[in-house]
Amino acid sequence: MPATPRHTSRARVEAKESSILNAAEKTFAEVGFDGAKVSDIARAASVAEGTVYLYYKNKQDLLAGVVGRFWTQLTQGAEAAIQPEATTREQLEQLGRYHLNSILEQFEVVSLTYRARPQQEQDLDQVREYVRVFDRIMQRGVDRDELPKHTPIGQLRDVFFGTLEFSARTLKLRERPYDHSVVTNLLAIMVGSSSPTPSSAKDKEPSNRDLMNTLKSIQKQLKVADNSSSNKSS
């Protein structure tokens, strides 16, 4: 009885909450937001209709719950998918693949995001959180000089996610599966390097990073061998 009064119920409550969320996600994904009846969701969650409203203010709020959880999980997955010691370029590739693959697999849920309250609102805090994964990678890239200083991270973020999302829609529309080359080509134009695989070309070519590294090591050598002259990089 005593001991963990709150904890016990807390666990139960959370289990129920999550069961409602699962039922809602499934139903929304199957028949869309408008097509889904709260009564159906309640039934799927083995709960009375009124109970749903104990956990969520209304249907919109339930949608926000589903969508929010999705993005939170996406953030976790993304962090797991990125190797901390990899180069910026590699990390971007990892994030890009992970992102494209995820939104293709859960296309319906992603689409629901647009039914959640338009801009503003902290409804989509989780999306903002997710996006920071990208920002961190880029910032680290800049700090490590793998990317030019004052790289317009914010703008590249829109390039990155905008392109991947539209590409995903295109793939879905044409009923094509996940395609790796989308990410490769995107990075090619975003970060430079490796040929923009027009369709499926394969040849190598010095990347920006490679150049930068080579340059640095050479500069180091130069500095050692000869230190009498110009310093510009401040």
Place this chain on the structure above:
Amino acid sequence: MPATPRHTSRARVEAKESSILNAAEKTFAEVGFDGAKVSDIARAASVAEGTVYLYYKNKQDLLAGVVGRFWTQLTQGAEAAIQPEATTREQLEQLGRYHLNSILEQFEVVSLTYRARPQQEQDLDQVREYVRVFDRIMQRGVDRDELPKHTPIGQLRDVFFGTLEFSARTLKLRERPYDHSVVTNLLAIMVGSSSPTPSSAKDKEPSNRDLMNTLKSIQKQLKVADNSSSNKSS
């Protein structure tokens, strides 16, 4: 019967149809699709509620009407905004500016597009039509050798529109006005050339090309000054 029974009424009918569409667009833009009551739209159009349903099967269909008209008009505007004799690069810039500016100005209507029936359906034929404007520019660019043969037009289309749409959202979110540089930077990475104006910083900064040149000249120096020792960067 004879004469122009259909034509006379056709004109009137179209006038009314367009008046309903205007009322719907205004109302949707103000309170959103869900927030809009058909009865309000009817009142705004000075028409009985039932009349709306003579022109549109249901509320969704009305939305499709609003959204479809928007994209049709956008296509017309885009075609007008593009100079037929300009270079591909210039045309892309014209389309990009026009697009970004338009979707910023009519952000609410663009958002409504996502409420229209998800993928499939020929509901969004007008969007597909609009997108062809881009394809034509690119194809012409290829035909004229202003762009490499087998340029992946389809993928660049997603880069182009995806980036601009996400950029527009970002601008809206931050309550910033139309910003020309978004288009400039986008084209810089898409087509190359003219420096990618980082954010607003004006100072120069090593580009890939610069690095490559510097590297080459340094290597040349090295080769001249000392040619006996280690080479690691392969």
Place this chain on the structure above:
DNA sequence: CCGTATACTGAGTTAAATTCATTTTAAATG
């Protein structure tokens, strides 16, 4: 002017979201 087809109207129907008085279950108390 009349007849008829066409356009329009808005009260009535219906479906689904949301509420809330009541019941059930769980925890605490003695």
Place this chain on the structure above:
DNA sequence: CATTTAAAATGAATTTAACTCAGTATACGG
């Protein structure tokens, strides 16, 4: 344990808004 009390759950009743349709108004050819 039996009892009290608080929390959680229920589902019938309410509300809201989309959609229908029987009836009315309008226009137009003859």
